[in-house]
């Protein structure tokens with residue numbers, strides 16, 4: 001199938017890009033300055049000593065600012081000189097923290113990564129100390145009493161949100177408890193933070209490689225065999241590298257190999273992280289009890305949309321139950337394929353089989369081969385097409401500029417401006433390919449958060465997308481599979497959420513929203529890469545430069561997706577239940593066992609003597625929060641219907657601008673419930689989501 005128009009529109013995009021790139025960062029930044037905005041590139045430290053020195057000096061000034069807040073006369077202190085001043089005092093520290101978080105995952109110099117890791121640890125510990133500073137709490141409490149008594153004006157709008165949240169944080173930190181109990185909580189929190197950091201490092205530093213002769217990797221692609229070849233003529237499967245792992249799980253027809261790779265993956269960091277996880281869960285439980293909550297899930301979920309552990313568990317259990325018939329039907333289909341292929345009528349689908357037979361099902365029934373589709377997704381074309389979509393619906397202009405410093409040679413930096421007003425909105429880096437020591441998933445990292453500064457200027461945000469796309473081989477361009485296209489649309493949604501902020505306080509700017517809502521807009525954008533109108537714009541075969549992705553393939557892919565969505569969401573709910581149950585369990589329960597049991601109940605029995613949870617990065621930071629993906633999916637599907645029903649559907653600018661103004665601009669400065677209703681123009685509902693996964 002050949003279409004001319006999309007090729008033309010792609011061509012226009014490229015022209016637009018090359019025209020825009022004649023403007024330099026300095027020009028764009030100078031214009032921002034004229035408008036009272038700051039658009040600046042982060043200054044990246046170049047030695048371990050510099051990494052330490054920055055923190056030394058930031059801590060001195062932050063402590064001085066905090067001392068000044070605490071030392072005020074309570075009679076003359078105001079909302080601005082306390083609550084607002086706290087947001088400002090934390091901001092430089094948060095900026096360093098964000099930058100080091102990125103640097104420890106992306107820098108090529110191991111000694112700089114290590115220094116950043118240590119300083120992140122130091123800053124976290126300092127942050128905990130600040131949270132527990134009695135003098136800061138007292139001045140806030142006294143101002144709060146004057147606000148409540150009418151002596152000071154009641155804060156409104158975003159100020160009211162700041163006031164409410166800071167006072168809630170103090171309560172959550174235990175300031176309503178006696179001094180001895182509070183001291184215990186602070187100690188537990190410090191210990192926990194150290195354990196979490198160790199847990200994360202063990203995941204990041206893990207490297208497991210299994211070698212196989214070619215015949216034991218039957219079914220994997222030629223390119224995988226080629227790139228994994230060792231000097232001895234065997235093939236190295238990097239179990240800790242997700243694309244390697246998935247290649248075997250989806251493609252390798254040798255069951256023994258799949259089982260071995262699966263077991264190896266679920267044993268990563270098990271010796272170190274298994275015991276650490278149990279300690280973490282125990283400390284969390286103790287802390288929750290001291291703070292007056294029934295369990296850690298209740299404590300963690302309080303500031304989120306779900307608001308209690310029970311509400312979240314109810315959602316996950318209900319969805320898992322609702323999916324039972326769909327799940328059973330899907331597994332029975334996979335079973336039939338397996339029986340046919342193996343000649344064993346009673347063959348049982350196990351954990352290490354389902355992805356392989358799902359892939360077989362795709363190929364046999366839906367004739368979808370994700371490797372063939374890769375030719376329609378050359379990375380550069382996908383990114384240009386994605387930029388085209390986002391620029392259009394949000395009325396933006398992206399301009400590639402030269403980074404002052406590159407942590408890797410092929411790093412890109414883009415400035416984002418409002419296309420109508422020319423207002424600078426922010427910048428994003430693209431770090432696209434894997435390398436040793438780099439973060440091994442796909443994520444958006446904040447670097448500089450948006451904030452209205454004390455001098456009245458607005459600091460515009462800077463973020464980075466950190467990706468691991470497979471680079472091109474020889475003269476062939478880098479190609480993406482459809483799942484990766486979905487991923488970059490998702491992650492770029494986060495970048496937009498961060499960059500398009502107008503919140504005054506860094507606490508609320510960008511994607512600083514309820515954690516069970518933050519994924520919703522990005523998950524909604526995953527639907528874009530299933531839409532023919534959107535795909536026609538960029539899914540073009542790189543080999544001839546004009547063949548658009550065949551629409552029947554797309555329709556088949558959609559059917560195929562629906563054919564596996566039951567297993568997909570049962571897996572999601574298995575993880576959600578594992579995470580919630582370990583965080584509502586009695587003290588002393590084994591977290592790894594709870595996790596394996598939840599997965600066995602809802603999905604399949606994990607390989608024997610493994611501990612999936614030991615390599616599960618979500619358990620630090622997103623703990624008692626995994627349900628949020630499904631929860632947010634439900635909101636995403638609901639929000640998606642607004643685009644679907646708009647005159648220009650997924651390319652509708654009016655709805656795009658409503659998303660920008662009612663969701664992205666406000667960030668956390670308003671409760672998510674309200675922002676969602678403003679965007680939808682009605683109350684939210686789960687119907688669209690249930691329908692989308694085949695539950696009536």
Ligand SMILES: [Zn+2]
Nearest residue numbers: 490494519522
């Ligand atoms: Zn996300």
